[in-house]
Amino acid sequence: VDDLLHRGHFTLLVLAALATGPAHGYALIQRLRDTSEGAFELPEGTLYPLLHRLEDEALVASRWTQVDGRKRREYRLTQRGRKALVAQEDAWRSFAAGIERVIARPA
Amino acid sequence: VIDGYLIELRLLLPVRGRRRARILAEVEEHLRDDAAVVGEAEAIARFGPPRLVASRFAAQLAARSSRRLVVLLAGILTAYVVQLVLVTLEPPPPVFGFIEVPRWKVVPVDVLIALSWFRWGFVALAVGGLLLAAVRRNDVRAAAAAAIGFAGLAATPLLLRFTAQIVVDPSAYGTTLRWTFELWAVCALAGVVLAVRALTLNRAAKRLV
Numbered sequence: 001v002d003d004l005l006h007r008g009h010f011t012l013l014v015l016a017a018l019a020t021g022p023a024h025g026y027a028l029i030q031r032l033r034d035t036s037e038g039a040f041e042l043p044e045g046t047l048y049p050l051l052h053r054l055e056d057e058a059l060v061a062s063r064w065t066q067v068d069g070r071k072r073r074e075y076r077l078t079q080r081g082r083k084a085l086v087a088q089e090d091a092w093r094s095f096a097a098g099i100e101r102v103i104a105r106p107a
Numbered sequence: 108v109i110d111g112y113l114i115e116l117r118l119l120l121p122v123r124g125r126r127r128a129r130i131l132a133e134v135e136e137h138l139r140d141d142a143a144v145v146g147e148a149e150a151i152a153r154f155g156p157p158r159l160v161a162s163r164f165a166a167q168l169a170a171r172s173s174r175r176l177v178v179l180l181a182g183i184l185t186a187y188v189v190q191l192v193l194v195t196l197e198p199p200p201p202v203f204g205f206i207e208v209p210r211w212k213v214v215p216v217d218v219l220i221a222l223s224w225f226r227w228g229f230v231a232l233a234v235g236g237l238l239l240a241a242v243r244r245n246d247v248r249a250a251a252a253a254a255i256g257f258a259g260l261a262a263t264p265l266l267l268r269f270t271a272q273i274v275v276d277p278s279a280y281g282t283t284l285r286w287t288f289e290l291w292a293v294c295a296l297a298g299v300v301l302a303v304r305a306l307t308l309n310r311a312a313k314r315l316v
Contacts, residue, residue, distance in 0.1 A: 024136070025133055025136070025137050026136065026137045026140040026141065029137075043153070043154060043155025043156075043159055043160070044137065044141075044153050044154045044155065045134065045137075045154040045155040045159065045160035045163075046155060046159065046160065046163050048130065048133055048134065048137075048160070048163075048164070049160070049163035049164045049166070049167040050163075050167075052130075052164070052167050053167045053170065053171075056167070056170070056171050056174070070136065071132065071136070072136055073129070073132070073133050073136075
């Protein structure tokens with residue numbers, strides 16, 4: 001699973017996790033862990049370089065916010081990010097369906 | 108433990124200033140949040156080794172420099188086309204007959220004119236590098252090759268101008284054409300600086316893995 005994540009699917013997961021609402025890095029990791037039921041155990045620190053790259057590409061935007069008196073960098077999807085998410089979801093579904101058809105063998 | 112981790116990461120990150128401060132602030136927030144739940148040692152283990160995190164940031168920053176470089180190079184290419192048009196519209200005065208060139212100037216002029224022919228190699232490097240950078244996105248080496256090509260191209264008009272100063276009166280050139288030489292050189296120099304930065308970050312990303 002980790003190998004698959006390094007091949008670019010981590011981007012799709014992060015964009016999808018942000019689609020439910022803005023979040024800071026730690027909340028995003030928790031969101032990913034909860035929704036995937038712990039399927040992805042990757043070094044959490046690799047999330048931040050990815051978020052910075054997505055921001056460079058204008059797929060996400062970020063700003064400092066104060067939560068419980070602490071400064072946090074909050075990320076949200078941009079319009080461009082939403083379009084990229086739809087495109088990546090379509091690509092993933094078509095890829096996964098193809099794999100499923102190949103590995104589905106008659107019992 | 109978290110403080111030690113942050114110090115190590117700070118030393119490994121190939122970036123300074125506000126960008127580094129932002130990265131460290133985000134990492135610290137994350138680690139303190141997680142440490143409150145699972146303890147500092149476990150939070151650090153889950154976050155990953157500092158070298159890994161620093162290498163991912165170096166790769167991201169190299170890609171960013173490379174993208175900026177491609178934009179700058181596209182601007183330089185446009186400036187070059189403008190310059191070519193200006194040279195066509197505002198050529199130096201034609202030289203009729205034999206120019207009296209002092210004996211000591213003959214060899215330097217010949218050498219400069221010969222060197223100026225290298226510009227076609229620089230054109231090839233610049234256009235090839237740009238095309239490759241456009242096809243293979245975030246290819247730092249392609250963008251750097253283009254930057255070197257443009258720097259070479261910037262040097263040749265200056266070379267030609269220097270040659271012209273030896274044999275022709277420089278005031279014969281129009282003002283617009285004259286300042287484009289300098290503008291071009293500045294843009295190309297900026298391109299080389301960005302290219303060096305992109306290559307350094309790319310090397311840092313590979314070294315840290």
